[in-house]
Structure formats: structure tokens, C-alpha cells
Amino acid sequence: MNKITFQELIKQATNKLEVANENANIARTLLLYFTKLNQNELYQNLDKNIDFSDKEYFNALDRFLKGEPIQYIIGEVYFYGYDFKIDSRALIPRYETELLVEKIINHSDEYFVDNQNLKIVDIGTGSGIIAIALNKEITNSSIWASDIDDDALALANENNKINDANVTFLHSDMLNYFVENKMKFDILVSNPPYISRDETKIMSNRVLDHEPDVALFGGETGLVYYENIFKNARKILNPKFMMGFEMGAFQKDAIEALLIKYNFNNYQFSKDYADKWRNLIVFNNLK
Numbered sequence: 398m399n400k401i402t403f404q405e406l407i408k409q410a411t412n413k414l415e416v417a418n419e420n421a422n423i424a425r426t427l428l429l430y431f432t433k434l435n436q437n438e439l440y441q442n443l444d445k446n447i448d449f450s451d452k453e454y455f456n457a458l459d460r461f462l463k464g465e466p467i468q469y470i471i472g473e474v475y476f477y478g479y480d481f482k483i484d485s486r487a488l489i490p491r492y493e494t495e496l497l498v499e500k501i502i503n504h505s506d507e508y509f510v511d512n513q514n515l516k517i518v519d520i521g522t523g524s525g526i527i528a529i530a531l532n533k534e535i536t537n538s539s540i541w542a543s544d545i546d547d548d549a550l551a552l553a554n555e556n557n558k559i560n561d562a563n564v565t566f567l568h569s570d571m572l573n574y575f576v577e578n579k580m581k582f583d584i585l586v587s588n589p590p591y592i593s594r595d596e597t598k599i600m601s602n603r604v605l606d607h608e609p610d611v612a613l614f615g616g617e618t619g620l621v622y623y624e625n626i627f628k629n630a631r632k633i634l635n636p637k638f639m640m641g642f643e644m645g646a647f648q649k650d651a652i653e654a655l656l657i658k659y660n661f662n663n664y665q666f667s668k669d670y671a672d673k674w675r676n677l678i679v680f681n682n683l684k
């Protein structure tokens with residue numbers, strides 16, 4: 398039987414985190430996960446003995462202190478109002494990506510007023526968050542999502558079930574499967590790998606050592622997947638189309654040059670809450 402109280406557990410864990418110069422809030426985040434209590438319930442129970450194994454709690458804390466991202470330890474994330482399973486098979490969903498989902502939903506409402514059955518494709522779906530959120534939010538949409546990484550696809554399929562969604566996940570190197578099968582879509586969305594090799598110098602080991610390389614790097618410049626998509630997108634898009642991308646904070650000029658190179662001239666970049674260029678929406682040229 399554990400004799401330690403919630404308060405004592407938080408104190409010990411906070412101490413370990415502070416000594417390691419890590420965010421002390423992780424003590425509480427882990428505790429909420431272990432107890433399934435909400436903040437209020439936790440505060441009301443601080444002087445009670447914990448009813449789970451403190452050993453397991455401190456094992457989880459040690460994994461964090463050794464560098465593993467907290468999301469992989471907890472194994473779940475909340476994205477656009479939905480619960481997703483997450484582990485080292487796929488990139489951890491970032492809050493910026495919610496902004497992309499929001500843009501797609503808002504623009505699709507305005508732009509496709511006459512189309513009640515949108516066909517959408519998500520390239521490089523990872524854990525499936527974008528495709529599944531769009532499937533839940535855009536009524537009557539038919540959604541395909543692809544990845545080159547079969548482990549990520551397995552996780553995406555699990556998330557499809559967890560959320561009672563209806564996305565078709567399949568293996569494809571970029572657009573190849575859809576081109577070969579002559580498929581056509583109204584909307585293409587992608588958060589491709591966009592980190593350049595140079596940027597590794599400023600990235601944290603928590604990301605570099607744990608998240609899949611294939612989900613992070615977009616070649617030497619970080620731009621290879623945008624170029625690949627711009628070059629081939631028209632092969633899988635209906636004449637009236639929209640595309641939406643997440644991008645690196647400093648890629649706007651380079652991506653704009655690629656848009657011009659591939660003859661896209663109707664597009665909008667937008668910023669995230671940190672005032673960084675983050676999303677790109679492209680419409681067909683005939684808007």
C-alpha cells in the first residue's frame with residue numbers, strides 16, 4: 398500500500414525536475430494522467446494517499462528526465478477537440494497544425510458552397526490528426542490520407558477507430574498512389590517534413606532523438622516536399638481546387654518562389670499566434 402500523499406509526490410517530483418532544470422509543471426501533468434482527476438479534484442485530494450504505484454509514476458518521470466517527450470510517455474494528445482493516441486511511430490501533433498485545420502474548414506465553407514461532398518487528401522498524415530479532424534468537422538467529406546511510413550499508418554488507423562472516423566489511410570510516396578490510380582480531389586492538405594539539415598543545430602534533443610527523422614526533415618533546404626507537391630498536384634486535383642500547407646516560420650519567400658515557378662498565383666500566407674508565417678492556402682488560378 399502506498400503511504401505517500403499527492404502533495405508529497407508532487408514535491409518530490411518537482412524537486413527532481415528543478416534539479417534537472419526542467420519544467421516543474423510536468424510533475425502535475427503526469428499526476429493528472431495517472432489519476433485521471435481534473436485540476437480541481439487533484440487540489441481537493443492533495444492530503445490523501447495516492448492510490449496508484451508511485452514506482453510507475455517515478456519511472457514515467459525518469460523517462461521524461463532522460464529526454465523522452467511527455468506526449469510519448471502519456472501516449473495521448475488532444476487535437477482540435479478530439480483525443481488521439483500518440484507514440485514514437487509518428488510526429489507529436491503541434492498546436493500550429495490546428496490553425497491549418499481551422500483555415501481549411503473556414504475556406505472550404507466559403508469556397509466550395511456548391512459542393513456538398515468534398516474529396517480531400519492529406520499527404521504525410523502521420524498520426525492521422527489532420528485527416529480525422531477534417532473528417533469529423535466537414536460533413537459528407539470523403540477523405541484519403543497517405544504516408545510513406547507504415548508504422549505511422551498503423552497508428553493513424555488506430556486513431557481512425559478511436560474517433561469513429563471514416564478516413565481511408567494508405568501507403569504512398571508523396572502523390573504517387575493517387576496519380577497512378579487517376580484519383581481527383583477538391584482539397585489537398587499537407588504538413589510535410591520541412592526542417593532543413595542546418596536547423597538541426599538549434600533543435601532540442603527531445604525532438605531529434607525521439608521523433609521519427611522521416612517526419613522531420615525536408616531535404617537539405619527543407620523544401621523538397623513542397624516542390625514535389627507543387628509540381629504534381631494538378632494531376633490529382635479537380636479544376637476548382639484548394640490546397641493547404643503548414644510551413645516553417647522562415648520559409649515564406651522560398652515557398653513563394655516555388656509557387657511562382659509552378660504557376661500558382663492565387664494564394665494566402667498566414668501567421669500563427671507567435672506572429673510567425675505558418676500556413677499557406679492556395680486556390681486554383683481562376684478564383
Ligand SMILES: C[S@@+](CC[C@H](N)C(=O)[O-])C[C@H]1O[C@@H](n2cnc3c(N)ncnc32)[C@H](O)[C@@H]1O
Pocket residue numbers: 487488489490491494520521522523524525526527543544545546549569570571588589590591611612613
Ligand atoms: C511533419 S510530419 C506531419 C504528420 C501529421 N500530418 C501532423 O501534422 O502531425 C510529416 C509526415 O510526412 C511523412 N512523409 C515523409 N516522407 C514522405 C513521403 N515521401 N511520402 C509520404 N509521406 C511522407 C512522414 O512519415 C510524416 O508522417
